[in-house]
Amino acid sequence: MEAVPVVSFDNVDKIFNRGGADETVALKSINLDIRPSEFISIIGPSGCGKSTLLRLVGDLIAPSAGTVTVNGKEAHQARLDHDYGMVFQQPVLFDWRTIQRNVELPLEVYGFDKAERQQRARELLQMVELGGFENHRPWQLSGGMQQRVSIARALATAPKLLLMDEPFGALDEMTRERMNMELHAIWRQTDTTVIFVTHSISEAVFLSNRVIVMSARPGRIMQIVDIDLPIPRGEHTRQDPALFEAERAVREWLRKAEAFSA
Amino acid sequence: MAAARPQSDPTKLPRAIRQFFALLILLLLLAALWETLKWISGDPWRPDANPFGLDHNPPYRFKIASDLNLPHLWDIFAAFGKESRRNGPPLISVLFSASLFTFREAIMGFIFGGVLGFILALIFQRYALLDRGCMPYVVASQTIPILAIAPMVIIWLKAGWVSVAVIAAYLTFFPVTINTLRGLRSPEPTAVELMASYAATRRDIMWKLRLPAALPYIFTALKISATASVVGAIIGELPSGIRDGLGGAILNFNSYYITSPSRLWAAIIASALVGILFFGLVTLAERLVLRDRQAPDPV
Ligand SMILES: Nc1ncnc2c1ncn2[C@@H]1O[C@H](COP(=O)(O)OP(=O)(O)OP(=O)(O)O)[C@@H](O)[C@H]1O
Ligand SMILES: [Mg+2]
Numbered sequence: 001m002e003a004v005p006v007v008s009f010d011n012v013d014k015i016f017n018r019g020g021a022d023e024t025v026a027l028k029s030i031n032l033d034i035r036p037s038e039f040i041s042i043i044g045p046s047g048c049g050k051s052t053l054l055r056l057v058g059d060l061i062a063p064s065a066g067t068v069t070v071n072g073k074e075a076h077q078a079r080l081d082h083d084y085g086m087v088f089q090q091p092v093l094f095d096w097r098t099i100q101r102n103v104e105l106p107l108e109v110y111g112f113d114k115a116e117r118q119q120r121a122r123e124l125l126q127m128v129e130l131g132g133f134e135n136h137r138p139w140q141l142s143g144g145m146q147q148r149v150s151i152a153r154a155l156a157t158a159p160k161l162l163l164m165d166e167p168f169g170a171l172d173e174m175t176r177e178r179m180n181m182e183l184h185a186i187w188r189q190t191d192t193t194v195i196f197v198t199h200s201i202s203e204a205v206f207l208s209n210r211v212i213v214m215s216a217r218p219g220r221i222m223q224i225v226d227i228d229l230p231i232p233r234g235e236h237t238r239q240d241p242a243l244f245e246a247e248r249a250v251r252e253w254l255r256k257a258e259a260f261s262a
Numbered sequence: 263m264a265a266a267r268p269q270s271d272p273t274k275l276p277r278a279i280r281q282f283f284a285l286l287i288l289l290l291l292l293a294a295l296w297e298t299l300k301w302i303s304g305d306p307w308r309p310d311a312n313p314f315g316l317d318h319n320p321p322y323r324f325k326i327a328s329d330l331n332l333p334h335l336w337d338i339f340a341a342f343g344k345e346s347r348r349n350g351p352p353l354i355s356v357l358f359s360a361s362l363f364t365f366r367e368a369i370m371g372f373i374f375g376g377v378l379g380f381i382l383a384l385i386f387q388r389y390a391l392l393d394r395g396c397m398p399y400v401v402a403s404q405t406i407p408i409l410a411i412a413p414m415v416i417i418w419l420k421a422g423w424v425s426v427a428v429i430a431a432y433l434t435f436f437p438v439t440i441n442t443l444r445g446l447r448s449p450e451p452t453a454v455e456l457m458a459s460y461a462a463t464r465r466d467i468m469w470k471l472r473l474p475a476a477l478p479y480i481f482t483a484l485k486i487s488a489t490a491s492v493v494g495a496i497i498g499e500l501p502s503g504i505r506d507g508l509g510g511a512i513l514n515f516n517s518y519y520i521t522s523p524s525r526l527w528a529a530i531i532a533s534a535l536v537g538i539l540f541f542g543l544v545t546l547a548e549r550l551v552l553r554d555r556q557a558p559d560p561v
Contacts, residue, residue: 060455079461086459092452095556096474105470109460139556 004072005033006161006193007057012066014052014219026052028218030066037191041204041211043250045258049219050197051089054163057195058086070161082110085159087167089197091146093138099125100134103153110157124152127182129175143170148179155186162194168203176200180207181234188232201254205246206233213250215257222257225250293335300334303327312336333524338531341524353525357511357532364507365536367423367495371430372487372540378431379438379483386439387446387472404436408494413501421502430494434487441483445476478555481548488540496533508533 014027026049034040042050055061056068059075070078078084085106093102103121112120125131128148138146147170154162168176184207187194198204204211211225227246229237237243301307303324309317313336326332342354350356382400386393412429419425449471457467499509508529515526 055455058455058459060458079459082461084459086456088452088456090452092450092456094453094471094474096477096554106460108470109457109462109466137554137556 003036005069006036006038006071007034007195008032008069009053009056010067010069012056012063012068014049014056014061015064018064025218027056028220030219030221032212032221034193034195037193038210039187039194039196039208041196041198041208042214043198043201043204043211043254044214044219044222045216045254046199048214048216048257050214051165052219054086054165054195054197057161057163058084082157083159084161084163085154085157087147087151087154087162087164089165089169091138091143091150093146093149095138098135098137099130099141099149102138102149103156106153106157120156121152124155125149127155128152128179144172144175147171151179158190160190160192162192164194165197166199167196169199176203183207184233201247201250205229205243205250206237211246211250213253213257215260222260223253225253296332296335299324299327300332304332305329330520330523333527337524338527341522341528346525353528357508357529360506360508360511360529361532361536364492364495364499364509364533365540367426367498367507368430368488368491368536368540370423370427371494371498372434372484372491374427375431375434375487375491376438376484379435379487380442380480382435382439383442383446386443393443400436400439403432408433408497412498415498416502421504423504425502426495426498426504426507429498430491433490433494437483437486437490438480441479442476445479446472448479449475478552481544481552484544485541485548488544489537492533492537492540508536 009030009032012027012030013025016022016024016026030053042053044050052061056063057070057075059068059070059079068075071081071083073081093099094105097105100118100121103124104117107117107120122131122134125134128151130145130148130152133141133145138149141149147167151164151167154164168179171179180203183194186192187207194207196204196207205227208227211227213222213225214220215222225246229240229242229246300320301318302320303322304320304327305323306320307316307318309315312334320327329337342352342357344353345351346353346356386397408429411432415428415432416425419428453471453475454467457471460466462470495507496509496512499505499507500513504510505514511529512526512533515522515529519526
């Protein structure tokens with residue numbers, strides 16, 4: 001028997017401002033099972049509903065039709081059970097907190113004691129290459145640095161399910177590659193399931209077991225591309241002809257998706 | 263290795279000094295304007311009545327620039343040193359104790375109004391329905407002139423510092439409600455979503471997100487309230503028959519205006535100083551509390 005999916009979409013629609021003049025069908029007939037410990041990327045044209053999909057998993061918005069199940073429960077219950085961690089498309093840092101205290105925020109809400117909070121936050125800031133910035137304020141950091149803080153914050157609670165909305169969008173190519181390696185290592189060492197939204201084909205292919213290609217208006221799943229590259233991935237993966245083959249396949253589908261949307 | 267915590271902006275202290283000089287220059291300009299007006303169109307300057315020993319007959323005579331309406335600045339400042347009534351203590355000591363008295367009332371009114379305004383904002387933030395239902399009445403309450411409210415409050419509460427503070431509070435709660443409410447609602451939706459993703463309680467969202475986000479708004483309101491509470495206290499004294507504060511002093515000197523206008527002007531200056539002092543104290547508190555925020559409020 002198959003293991004219970006970590007996330008399961010069953011015929012999900014999401015319609016914003018239903019019945020209004022500005023009604024938007026953001027997602028239409030989404031069916032998707034995400035297996036435990038899977039790294040799954042979502043790629044698609046802007047406005048196709050990637051962020052909306054993550055928000056549905058996180059129970060930050062409710063589906064208009066169908067059900068979203070997380071760890072076998074309703075998404076709502078999963079949220080109350082602290083089943084996931086989320087990296088938003090914007091960093092969403094609190095100006096009145098230092099970087100360190102921003103990373104501690106979820107731990108505070110979860111009720112961790114102070115010593116543990118500080119310890120974890122420091123470790124994670126080291127990991128995202130922001131050691132030394134503990135006492136800075138968010139507005140003193142660049143956009144890419146802020147986004148890395150928000151990643152550290154999401155990792156602080158060591159979630160079993162990580163929802164990431166274009167986390168590396170604001171980074172330069174080299175930092176991005178290093179961050180990809182870090183994320184890959186975390187994913188391998190823990191049995192975390194990752195849903196990862198990105199606009200970068202190479203990033204999606206490099207990190208994922210599967211890449212979901214979406215089309216827009218209404219947002220649908222166009223194709224799911226399996227990436228059969230050996231794990232762990234690293235420098236050797238970047239030379240692997242299978243990588244280019246997978247990238248080509250994703251690009252192909254993306255092109256179809258864009259044509260479909262237009 | 264990353265940079266250490268950045269040093270505070272080296273231009274900061276000079277900025278405070280610059281502001282002080284800017285204010286000083288502004289005051290000097292106003293004084294110059296005042297006396298120029300009198301030079302052109304006031305009463306004749308007698309050499310024994312001004313510090314420069316000038317003898318001058320202004321070419322025009324405008325009523326507003328007469329010695330009665332616009333006394334010479336030196337006469338106003340000299341009035342501080344003269345006795346307040348025959349064989350009485352000097353005016354400055356009378357005005358000082360009156361200022362202290364009014365300041366105390368204003369502080370009480372500021373606190374009453376601040377607490378009331380804050381609680382109303384919390385309620386309106388929590389219950390959007392109440393906000394829609396009650397806000398029009400709160401707004402309407404502000405269109406009723408304070409002079410109509412004051413006698414009623416005094417009848418209900420008996421004349422005393424409590425009634426004065428309540429009248430002052432009436433002027434101060436409104437900006438606090440409006441601004442606090444605005445501040446509590448200022449976090450972007452994604453910030454609320456972030457807290458929701460932690461399944462944070464309403465209380466956590468209030469303490470860790472809404473209140474800190476509202477602080478700059480609250481301070482803006484408190485600065486308005488600080489000066490409004492002084493006005494409220496002075497107005498509150500008038501119908502209360504309280505004679506120990508600046509309201510009493512203004513009323514008193516008002517009735518002697520014909521014989522010595524400088525004393526009323528001195529009382530007005532004292533009132534302004536109390537308002538400025540209160541405003542300054544709140545601004546100082548704001549600077550301390552919000553020192554780590556990004557753009558410091560220029561006001
Ligand atoms: N809160 C909302 N209210 C109304 N419409 C919304 C809302 N959120 C999203 N939408 C609409 O839903 C559609 C999908 O938006 P979404 O943010 O999920 O796109 P996306 O795939 O994440 O795009 P991008 O790659 O630009 O981030 C868009 O057409 C958007 O206008
Ligand atoms: Mg998005």
